[in-house]
Amino acid sequence: MLNYHVRIGLVPIRRDVTPRPGIFNWEKAEERCAAAVAYIEEHFTSENVSFVDLKGINDVDVLYSDKDVDAVIERFQAEKVDAVFLINGNFGNEEVAGAVAKAIGKPVLLWGPQDTVFEPDGTRYTDSQCGLFGMSRQLQRMNVPFTYIENCRIEDPIFTEGFLRFVGVACAVKNFKGMRVAQVGMRPKPFCSVIFNESDLMDKFDIHVIPVNLAVIQDKYRRILETRKDELAAGVAKLRGMYEIDDLSEPVLDKVYAFVLLYQEIFEEYNVAAVSAECWTAMQLMLGAMPCAAYPLLADMGYIIGCESDMHATLTQVVLKCLTLGQKKPFLGEFTTRHPSDRNVELLWHCGPFAYSLKKQGTEAKMVNMRQWMQVEDGHFTVARIDQNHGSYSIAVCECDSAEGPYTFGSYMWGRFKDLPTVERKLIEGPYIHHMSEIEGSLTDSIREFCKYVPALTFDGLD
Known part of the structure; x- marks a missing residue:
């Protein structure tokens, strides 16, 4: 941790x-x-x-x-x-x-x-x-x-x-510096965008990637389902109290909550600060459930789990959370689509991993096919991503305010940027992708100072 x-x-x-x-x-x-x-x-x-x-x-x-x-x-x-x-x-x-x-x-x-x-x-x-x-x-x-x-x-x-x-x-x-990060499984086959260099991370930042074989995950998961039924029952009751649950999720709520217990074991056993995990491909085929709705609970417990095997997004969230001394919760809101009528507003979205405590007051939360649907509370946010190009690492940083926009599925917020077309062009021209991470507050100056002490990481202000 x-x-x-x-x-x-x-x-x-x-x-x-x-x-x-x-x-x-x-x-x-x-x-x-x-x-x-x-x-x-x-x-x-x-x-x-x-x-x-x-x-x-x-x-x-x-x-x-x-x-x-x-x-x-x-x-x-x-x-x-x-x-x-x-x-x-x-x-x-x-x-x-x-x-x-x-x-x-x-x-x-x-x-x-x-x-x-x-x-x-x-x-x-x-x-x-x-x-x-x-x-x-x-x-x-x-x-x-x-x-x-x-x-x-x-x-x-x-x-x-x-x-x-x-x-x-x-x-x-x-x-x-010196962080241990677990890598659970491999990246989804189509996601070339999240390829990372393990050797680089060790050479440049002393970051150690700890592989966790999916066979180990399968064994632990099955044991949890067989031996921790009381904890699973309590977890199911908790999920029912949090969400309006659809017919696809209801029969597998115990399997969803089993991921909470599973990842707690992974953090403890492997002594890691964060986890970068495969989520919606192998897990469903191997275990018959997806962890998407477990990640919000884990985030509120203080754990950082980057989904879709995006190691760079996981590292970014570690930096953001530490800059707030663990008081704020980062989330992976990817750039998804522009607002239909405002060219400076973007949908920051993902299928369901945001901390549940980020939910906008007065709105409902649903669980649909084992994924959390909810809108993030209004505020001012820092948006960032660590990435690399041919071994040169940088962190893209900008800020946005929450904005009004159409209702949509998944976990999301609409973000208003000072100059979204410029931000979009910078992300496209690289070396970044749509998987940005957000956290409440203005941390641009903090990230600039952080980069002073990590010489292999260059500050890249998008604003």
């Missing part, structure tokens, strides 16, 4: 300057560093975010000398931090900032509090913004990618927005 907890190493820094009373003194910088660390730990510690600070590293709990760099690195490595936050207390120490960031090798956030004290005699104490320019240049020289929150007061909304965005980015980087 995915891990949405992010552990951040806080590095308050000051320049090791010669003491000059009334100007650029150590004490003012140290006070600002201590206040920033205390504020961050008080206001941003949560079930998803924890911190490692420099308490006890030296007498002032602030990094200013080369001699303390190794101790900071050792602490962060021992505590397994997922990111580093460089907090510039005065005009900074470029050497120690670069050394720590380079050694840890995790996403880096750079910020310094805005100076607010200007004495009547002209005295200034810290000049934090000045130091940010030098520190950023040192990071660039050392080939350390970083995220920047512009110089501001720590209470300003821009700080909160920037910090929380960075936390999501760090979460996505943490889960993406």
